[in-house]
Amino acid sequence: MKEKVNAILEMYSHSGRDSLIPILQEIQEQVGCLNEDAVVMVGKHLNIPTSKIYGLATFYNQFRFEKKGKYHIQACNGTSCRMNGSKWIIEYIEKNLKIKNGQTTRNGLFSLEVLTCMGACHLGPVISINGEYYAELTPVKLKSILDELIIE
Amino acid sequence: MDAPYTNTDHSFFTEKVIPNLHSELPPDIYEKLFSYRHERISKPIIFIGITTSSIVTGALRTYDAIKNYIEENTLNADLVRVGSLGMCSFEPIVEVQLPGKSRVAFRNVSADDVPSILDGALNNFIQSDIALFQYPSSILELWPDVPLMTEHPFFAKQNRLLLRNSGIINPESIIEYIARGGYSALAKTLRQYTCDSVCKTVEESGLRGRGGGGFSTGVKWRKALAFPTNERYFICNADESDPGAFMDRLLIESDPHRIIEGIIISSYAISANKAFIYIRNRYELTVKRMETAIKQAYDFGLLGYNILDSGFSLDITIKRGPEAYVCGEETALIRSLEGKRGMPSIKPPYPTEVGFNNKPTVVNNVETIANIPDILLNGASWFANIGTQNSKGTKIFSINGKVSNTCMVEVSMGESLSTLVELAGGVKSEQVLKAIHLGGPSGVSVTPDEMEVPIDFDELISKGIPMGSGGVQILDETVCMVDLSKYFMHFIRNESCGKCIPCREGSNRMYQILDNISRRPYSNEGHNTLERFKGVIHLETLAEVMKDTSLCGLGQTAPKPLLKALKSFRDEFEEHIFDRKCKAGVCRDLRTFYIDVDKCTGCTACAKKCPTNAIIGTPRSPYFIVEEKCIGCGVCQTTCKFAAVFFK
Numbered sequence: 001m002k003e004k005v006n007a008i009l010e011m012y013s014h015s016g017r018d019s020l021i022p023i024l025q026e027i028q029e030q031v032g033c034l035n036e037d038a039v040v041m042v043g044k045h046l047n048i049p050t051s052k053i054y055g056l057a058t059f060y061n062q063f064r065f066e067k068k069g070k071y072h073i074q075a076c077n078g079t080s081c082r083m084n085g086s087k088w089i090i091e092y093i094e095k096n097l098k099i100k101n102g103q104t105t106r107n108g109l110f111s112l113e114v115l116t117c118m119g120a121c122h123l124g125p126v127i128s129i130n131g132e133y134y135a136e137l138t139p140v141k142l143k144s145i146l147d148e149l150i151i152e
Numbered sequence: 153m154d155a156p157y158t159n160t161d162h163s164f165f166t167e168k169v170i171p172n173l174h175s176e177l178p179p180d181i182y183e184k185l186f187s188y189r190h191e192r193i194s195k196p197i198i199f200i201g202i203t204t205s206s207i208v209t210g211a212l213r214t215y216d217a218i219k220n221y222i223e224e225n226t227l228n229a230d231l232v233r234v235g236s237l238g239m240c241s242f243e244p245i246v247e248v249q250l251p252g253k254s255r256v257a258f259r260n261v262s263a264d265d266v267p268s269i270l271d272g273a274l275n276n277f278i279q280s281d282i283a284l285f286q287y288p289s290s291i292l293e294l295w296p297d298v299p300l301m302t303e304h305p306f307f308a309k310q311n312r313l314l315l316r317n318s319g320i321i322n323p324e325s326i327i328e329y330i331a332r333g334g335y336s337a338l339a340k341t342l343r344q345y346t347c348d349s350v351c352k353t354v355e356e357s358g359l360r361g362r363g364g365g366g367f368s369t370g371v372k373w374r375k376a377l378a379f380p381t382n383e384r385y386f387i388c389n390a391d392e393s394d395p396g397a398f399m400d401r402l403l404i405e406s407d408p409h410r411i412i413e414g415i416i417i418s419s420y421a422i423s424a425n426k427a428f429i430y431i432r433n434r435y436e437l438t439v440k441r442m443e444t445a446i447k448q449a450y451d452f453g454l455l456g457y458n459i460l461d462s463g464f465s466l467d468i469t470i471k472r473g474p475e476a477y478v479c480g481e482e483t484a485l486i487r488s489l490e491g492k493r494g495m496p497s498i499k500p501p502y503p504t505e506v507g508f509n510n511k512p513t514v515v516n517n518v519e520t521i522a523n524i525p526d527i528l529l530n531g532a533s534w535f536a537n538i539g540t541q542n543s544k545g546t547k548i549f550s551i552n553g554k555v556s557n558t559c560m561v562e563v564s565m566g567e568s569l570s571t572l573v574e575l576a577g578g579v580k581s582e583q584v585l586k587a588i589h590l591g592g593p594s595g596v597s598v599t600p601d602e603m604e605v606p607i608d609f610d611e612l613i614s615k616g617i618p619m620g621s622g623g624v625q626i627l628d629e630t631v632c633m634v635d636l637s638k639y640f641m642h643f644i645r646n647e648s649c650g651k652c653i654p655c656r657e658g659s660n661r662m663y664q665i666l667d668n669i670s671r672r673p674y675s676n677e678g679h680n681t682l683e684r685f686k687g688v689i690h691l692e693t694l695a696e697v698m699k700d701t702s703l704c705g706l707g708q709t710a711p712k713p714l715l716k717a718l719k720s721f722r723d724e725f726e727e728h729i730f731d732r733k734c735k736a737g738v739c740r741d742l743r744t745f746y747i748d749v750d751k752c753t754g755c756t757a758c759a760k761k762c763p764t765n766a767i768i769g770t771p772r773s774p775y776f777i778v779e780e781k782c783i784g785c786g787v788c789q790t791t792c793k794f795a796a797v798f799f800k
Contacts, residue, residue: 120208122558
């Protein structure tokens with residue numbers, strides 16, 4: 001992990017605070033999530049207090065501090081999906097996998113991310129598992145999808 | 153066709169076309185340029201719309217299927233990716249154009265349908281039930297029994313100026329944009345206008361910011377231009393974060409060069425040499441298309457040092473926004489670009505004086521920028537003739553919710569709100585229109601009797617309706633207004649930056665109050681009941697305080713949906729509070745499912761479908777539902793063939 005972060009920081013040598021967000025985005029993309037070590041390293045590199053970076057990273061929705069699961073579930077909670085019942089989809093996931101938004105199951109199999117809009121408003125409720133979309137879901141459909149993944 | 157342009161094309165454009173863009177082209181060059189418009193063709197072309205919304209419906213699978221079909225049959229045909237026509241419910245849309253025949257569009261083409269449709273279409277036979285429309289043309293032969301695009305009810309009432317190229321041209325190819333008159337506005341501006349006269353033209357045209365504020369764009373530019381400094385910045389705000397708004401995303405994905413041309417002209421107007429495009433990180437395809445477009449513009453000498461020999465230089469950088477709703481506000485967006493938390497700051501000083509890096513900065517919405525090339529090309533008076541007295545031009549709306557056809561439409565200012573419902577084909581069958589919601593979490597729900605208001609910044613404001621950025625949700629009787637208000641308040645609670653206490657704590661408290669009235673009481677003891685009423689009494693005062701004391705638009709407008717809903721749908725709130733009932737059946741804590749003992753045959757269908765195994769009993773005798781286990785999803789009700797499941 002440290003080598004990856006170092007390689008990213010090298011690309012951003014001689015840069016100021018305005019490259020803080022791109023650096024964090026890059027780290028998250030390559031490592032999968034942010035963690036204490038990475039934040040400290042970035043702080044030393046840019047000469048910004050670690051607390052400030054942590055404050056910034058928790059402010060924005062994009063940054064996560066838990067590694068993504070094997071199956072990363074993105075659930076849409078846009079207005080349209082909500083009207084068509086995304087509430088129950090998200091609740092079903094939370095209840096059955098025992099994870100909340102931004103968390104990963106203990107066995108590292110599933111992680112959940114609730115989004116505000118995925119741009120597929122005519123097919124709500126929509127979720128995407130590792131980039132594969134599942135549209136017009138009901139808790140029953142979702143159950144069979146998750147069961148299949150668990151068996152795998 | 154996958155390569156955007158070949159070497160021979162490249163030199164033709166950089167040597168012959170681009171230096172002459174400002175004037176009329178010589179006939180031979182015009183003729184060659186015209187050939188890139190796919191109108192006079194020598195071999196069949198198949199177009200497929202690939203955007204974020206169509207990918208969800210499986211457009212990429214359809215694309216692969218068409219590719220396979222062409223390879224298997226060794227067809228001499230081109231396959232071209234285009235953007236979105238705005239008809240999201242009919243996606244994936246595939247269009248076929250045969251030599252000498254007009255271009256015809258097919259709807260909902262799944263990968264399995266590809267062979268049958270293409271077999272027919274390539275042999276001059278089309279099934280008219282899946283054909284959506286055909287493009288009007290005076291030189292090409294028309295298909296029988298297929299409506300013309302201009303007569304199709306979806307297009308007839310629209311005024312597609314900004315969406316003119318959307319869904320028709322390949323967004324990954326700059327030459328198709330140039331072939332349809334692109335970048336000539338830029339050439340004209342750089343040759344004939346000074347910075348000041350561009351500002352003046354835009355001011356005279358009456359263009360107002362489309363992000364929701366409605367501030368005059370020309371005035372904003374002039375302010376930045378008048379501020380003495382050696383460095384200015386231009387920022388294109390593509391951080392579209394309203395849930396249910398996808399206009400900017402589709403606009404960029406379908407016609408990115410229009411935005412780039414707009415940005416170059418806008419930057420020239422305020423004499424900025426550096427421009428940023430702030431796009432949400434989540435919009436992967438949008439970012440990719442924009443990157444491709446910017447690279448092509450650099451290749452063609454339309455960006456970079458000394459653009460078109462005018463002495464004006466510009467660099468555009470894409471910044472990926474790390475997702476925060478409040479970053480749609482311009483001061484917060486600038487903080488985010490500087491690598492800080494996206495928190496709004498007090499205005500004045502306005503960003504047009506002290507913005508990014510403490511230099512004058514202009515932040516404009518994508519849709520505003522998309523208007524610029526046409527205004528400069530056709531003049532201020534042309535633009536001022538469209539629309540109403542105080543709101544000029546057109547407005548793009550993305551219509552979704554409980555609607556037959558989710559779509560993106562562009563209408564002239566001055567059309568009534570009910571036109572939007574019409575364009576989307578109204579609510580789904582057997583349902584009654586309840587309201588339409590404009591402006592997302594800071595907008596309001598408009599009841600059907602108020603819908604004759606024209607779309608106009610001032611008219612709408614006078615009725616207490618904000619224009620918003622263009623996201624429109626259609627609500628029917630199955631939508632609960634308490635739940636919708638709760639949803640928006642929950643959204644604000646999550647997205648509030650936390651700077652102002654009234655917004656941070658107020659939104660949380662309001663969410664709690666709404667949550668209290670939409671769930672079962674923990675107990676029926678006096679204290680619990682009192683809490684419910686106490687909260688409701690405070691709701692209106694709390695909303696007023698939040699409105700008066702918050703710094704930015706997020707906090708000021710956050711109580712709006714709730715206040716309007718309280719006014720228009722008071723009975724629904726009262727029903728929740730006093731009777732503990734939700735007519736729409738959405739507030740699931742207030743509904744309890746029961747099985748009618750007389751109707752239940754014990755077929756076990758519901759018990760098998762129940763995700764939480766809450767339905768128990770023995771086969772062939774009536775089942776019953778365990779209340780504690782029930783999550784109220786309603787699956788049993790939809791499953792039951794005997795209508796034995798009901799809720800109170």
